[in-house]
Amino acid sequence: PPADGQGAAVEERQQQRVEPPRAYQVVMLNDDYTPMEFVVMVLQEHFHHGIDAATLIMLKIHHEGRAVCGVYTRDVAATKVELVLAAARRAAHPLQCIMEVA
């Protein structure tokens, strides 16, 4: 806000407008080894897709190499990526998952 009294008064009367938070898409990548059932389970448990949507997304990744699993704010997207990678590592699957600006 301007330092002079007049400008500050005008500023105070105006509505503050803020940009919406940037959206990040969590993208899952295909590989040759992770079982299809594991990917479907991850899509259900971490991205709250039903079995039918989860199966369609898994097949899209399998055929096209990648697909968007969900769109979130930065911190939520980063946490999803970490949790998915931890679940994959724990199950000894090479499943990869990344976040990108939507």
Ligand code: TYC
């Ligand atoms: N391509 C894997 C298979 O044939 C299945 C798969 C789908 C793996 C999606 C990863 O993100 C993935 N078992």
